[in-house]
Amino acid sequence: MPLLEVQNLQKTYRLGRVSVPVLRGASLSVEEGEFVAVLGASGSGKSTLLHLIGGLDRPDRAESVIRFQGESIYGMSAGGLDRYRARTVGFVFQFYHLLPELNVLQNVMIASMVRHGFAFSARRTGVRARATGLLEAFGLGSRLRHRPAELSGGERQRVAIARALMNEPRLLLADEPTGNLDRKTGDAILDALGRIRAESRQTVIMVTHDAHVAARADRVVKLEDGCVVAEHSRPLV
């Protein structure tokens, strides 16, 4: 059984009387430990797809199916979906989306605070050690107390990745993680992702409009006209 199964995914946005069909029956299947890149032009619905997979948005129709380990995520209750986002998936966004009032360490730890609620205080020490460890692994060991505004784009994105990994998600969802970075910094980010892959066989779905970036993945699929149209695989690294 694949880790993630997407079938016939449909999503239409409505702007007044105009309907904008974005996804028109996209299907995708991802195995545990795979690194899949979704390549598509800007506006092709990549972010929409990722939001749906991550349980942030709901598809239009009942025929649309997203199964995680065989369980339909849109059959879950609101609380179940919250837990799915807290435990199972980790998001990395193009614009980092760090909380500006928190420092680097807090930005990473907050993922665990949200997940555990009141039980967090009992785990504080362990969580702190893990967050520090992740940040050190990304070369941010000396920046723990800095605010996001004091970091460069590449550094911010590494903090965001650390936050996404904080709760050891089964599925990492990256939405153009290098889209806002120059080529060199972007490559460093991709190297970091690659390292994580190599160390923990982390399942990753990354969307990008950049074929060069997509080439880092084990498998690249294309999103065109609201459907996943072409796939080509290359052997696992």
Added chain:
Amino acid sequence: MLGQDLVGVSSIHSTPVYQILLTRKYLTSKIMPLLAAIAVVLCTAMVLITWSVMGGFLKNLVKSGRTMIGDVAIVWPNVGFAHYEDLIEMLEADPMIEAACPMIESYGLAHLPGDRTELVVIKGVDGPSFDRVTGYAETLYWKPLTAPHPKDKQQRDWRNRSHGLWEQKYRDGLGLKEYDANTDRQVGAAVLGIEVSGYNIRELWGGYTPGVVVVPQTDGTTRDVQVLMFDETITLNLLALDGSGRTVDTKTRKIPVANEFQSGLYDIDKQTVIVNLDVVQDMLNMDQAERIDPDGVDDPFRVVIDPLTGLESLGAGPAMLIDPARVTTVLVRGVDSEGDPRLLAERCREIYAKFAAKHARVPPAENIRISTWEDQNRTLISAVKKETGLVLFIFSFISLTAVILVLAIFWSMVSEKTKDVGVLRSIGASRSGVAMIWISYGLAIGLMGSLLGGALAYAIVLNINPIHDWMGEALGLTIWDPRVYYFVEIPNEVESDKAVIVMLGGVLSSVVGAMIPAIRAACLSPVRALRFE
């Protein structure tokens, strides 16, 4: 930066829930919540100050209404009842009762200097016992002052000088007697309410100065004469009734004025004249006397008791009757001044029943009127209650302002923090969890604002009189004009239960104000929030 770092580290160590961490961060890094907190501070302080001063004012009013009437009054109006000394003795023997005193209440016409005539309420009392029941001595106006009147900064108060004179006036006022040089005897005197004569001028500093009248002279000129009421004589006209309530005649008598009193209630000070009980009893034929029994028949075998010797003899001639002295009222003061006056009234009724059983010709226990100070001040108290209601009504509007301020400020903060809401949802925060950030934020601002507001109000109310004086001197503002408000000082007491209510109200207002923005944050679609620019 260093301080911020320390805060950063400590907060992650001491906060169990992300909402509290974020609340703290938003509080310390934004100017908007500070504005919201200031709004809460000001609203809380404003409400608490107004309520305290207003409440103190109303309390003073009720307290003033209580002076001169004791806790419970036993009344048989106009005609009065006899053997009251026995009743007073019975009352004072009761452990619930501190003191009791006789009084005659009547109406009369007082002819004042300058040919003024006023319709007044006459209270015939025995000064010392009346004082024990009502604290009457406190209200006497002309007396030596131990300290100058609080607002009389320039010491214009007459009572600061000639202490010997005021000492004498005070004693005369309390005893309701004055030395009469013509007869070389102490004669019964009157004490007027300070506003009765109209000759006393209320000063800006809160006290009185005797006023001036223009007196035409025989040679056509005029002369200014200062009217010292406490040295004047008034002429009193009373309507005398006999023991069965029939009008006997109108009595007129000149009575020296010993002093004046200020109860604190304008109506009482304007209308009341306190007169020596003996004088009133005499004028109203309520003193003890042997009289012809109007219903009696000539009875040669009637036993007559000589009032002077107490000897009995067989009388002849018209039927005679010893009419004992009467009063219309016995005032009672309870031991516990804060206690429920209705219990005391109940007690008085029981005692009166025993008294009525002992004496044949007193009004029956079922008919006697026994009323508490609350009953007698019913109109005043209901007015006070209405006013309190009005004040509370206004307060709810003021609180609404606080709610709306917090709402507006939080609304704009939620807009500003939309992206954070999206991020939190993407890492698994629930709708209610996100709402809780804003609610706990509102709670924090409410708590801070209310505590500071409470402290501010406390500081201001405590020092309200110095502040008011300073405003008067520095800015020429006199809001609390003693000539208008009748109480010289602004009430400066904060009741703790009021403070708690207002502060809880402040917290509640903030939470309610935060509620709608919180619900808005909870309803934000996480995807839209993330796409929000």
